[in-house]
Amino acid sequence: MKKGFKILVSFFMAVAMLVGISNLAFAEPITAYSQMINANNLNILNTQARITLTQNAPSATFAVAAGVAGRVPITVVAPATGSVTITSPGGTSDANDPALFNASGTRIAFQNFETWGFTHTVPAGTTFNGFIGTGGNVARTFIVNSNWSAAQPSNFIWHSDADRVAFWPGAVNVYNRTLGAVAPTFNFNAQITHARNQWSNALGIPIGTATYANAQIQGFGGQRAAVDAFRGTGPSTWAGLAQWSWFNHATISVAGRQRTVHRMATARIFTIDLPGWTGESHRRMSTMITTHELGHALGWDGHPPRVAANDQDVMWWQAHQNYSLRQTEIRHLRQIYDFYR
Numbered sequence: 001m002k003k004g005f006k007i008l009v010s011f012f013m014a015v016a017m018l019v020g021i022s023n024l025a026f027a028e029p030i031t032a033y034s035q036m037i038n039a040n041n042l043n044i045l046n047t048q049a050r051i052t053l054t055q056n057a058p059s060a061t062f063a064v065a066a067g068v069a070g071r072v073p074i075t076v077v078a079p080a081t082g083s084v085t086i087t088s089p090g091g092t093s094d095a096n097d098p099a100l101f102n103a104s105g106t107r108i109a110f111q112n113f114e115t116w117g118f119t120h121t122v123p124a125g126t127t128f129n130g131f132i133g134t135g136g137n138v139a140r141t142f143i144v145n146s147n148w149s150a151a152q153p154s155n156f157i158w159h160s161d162a163d164r165v166a167f168w169p170g171a172v173n174v175y176n177r178t179l180g181a182v183a184p185t186f187n188f189n190a191q192i193t194h195a196r197n198q199w200s201n202a203l204g205i206p207i208g209t210a211t212y213a214n215a216q217i218q219g220f221g222g223q224r225a226a227v228d229a230f231r232g233t234g235p236s237t238w239a240g241l242a243q244w245s246w247f248n249h250a251t252i253s254v255a256g257r258q259r260t261v262h263r264m265a266t267a268r269i270f271t272i273d274l275p276g277w278t279g280e281s282h283r284r285m286s287t288m289i290t291t292h293e294l295g296h297a298l299g300w301d302g303h304p305p306r307v308a309a310n311d312q313d314v315m316w317w318q319a320h321q322n323y324s325l326r327q328t329e330i331r332h333l334r335q336i337y338d339f340y341r
């Protein structure tokens with residue numbers, strides 16, 4: 001079998017904040033995330049409102065209005081991956097001191113002169129049912145925080161030669177456009193469809209299509225000269241290329257090394273219609289390259305370790321003709337989407 005020796009190139013841009021400013025969801029300080037994630041399923045229920053914390057809003061206040069005396073029911077459901085704290089701000093000790101009671105009415109946390117406020121922790125995977133009590137004369141505010149920092153799963157694996165990985169926090173849609181005259185066996189739209197289906201199944205998320213302006217990922221495939229002209233660079237030598245920008249999201253330790261998790265902000269991919277390839281082998285290899293580059297655009301940074309067992313991975317650094325994702329390369333990215341998205 002003829003084998004491709006074309007290097008698959010990928011790189012990221014270090015100008016994430018500049019390209020992301022048009023999206024308000026990305027405007028927050030990038031250092032604020034390391035302990036504030038994965039609270040999507042965290043619900044705080046009370047008699048006044050239902051509050052849902054998210055990774056972009058990991059903390060919420062729980063207000064008890066003035067005149068509400070006695071005990072206000074509170075239910076906190078902590079996600080399986082992180083504990084939750086219920087806090088009352090400090091202040092002088094007086095008759096309006098807030099306190100937390102369990103379901104049996106026993107006071108378990110309270111503000112006093114020594115502590116100036118209280119914090120009660122709801123362990124990961126548990127539900128707290130109880131009451132917040134106040135004196136009723138003044139409004140009181142309680143704060144509920146997610147505390148995810150100690151909750152990294154112990155079963156993370158690592159299958160990349162890079163120490164970075166990323167995920168898309170919201171919708172993922174792909175635009176595609178063919179550049180220049182291409183061979184009959186180079187159907188970029190079909191390649192993109194295959195790649196979307198592969199990764200959608202692999203990550204357990206919908207990956208749709210969108211216009212150029214609305215797509216999170218923009219894909220271009222075609223004749224090398226046309227791709228080079230479109231990009232304004234060249235002459236290029238690669239078979240596929242991915243470019244993206246992202247934001248720092250978390251630092252994790254996997255297999256004894258520090259790794260960083262990022263939130264994707266923008267991404268573009270390119271696939272070249274390679275001269276000298278025809279027929280089914282051309283179709284398969286072009287499809288593999290596009291599926292590979294879409295993997296980068298979805299957050300798969302780097303390539304599998306260069307050992308023979310991995311040389312049929314779609315994320316392998318050289319082009320070949322297997323375009324079906326394999327289990328370990330799937331798990332490498334799926335675990336990030338499952339945990340952080």
Ligand SMILES: [Zn+2]
Pocket residue numbers: 008009010292296302303315316317
């Ligand atoms: Zn690559």
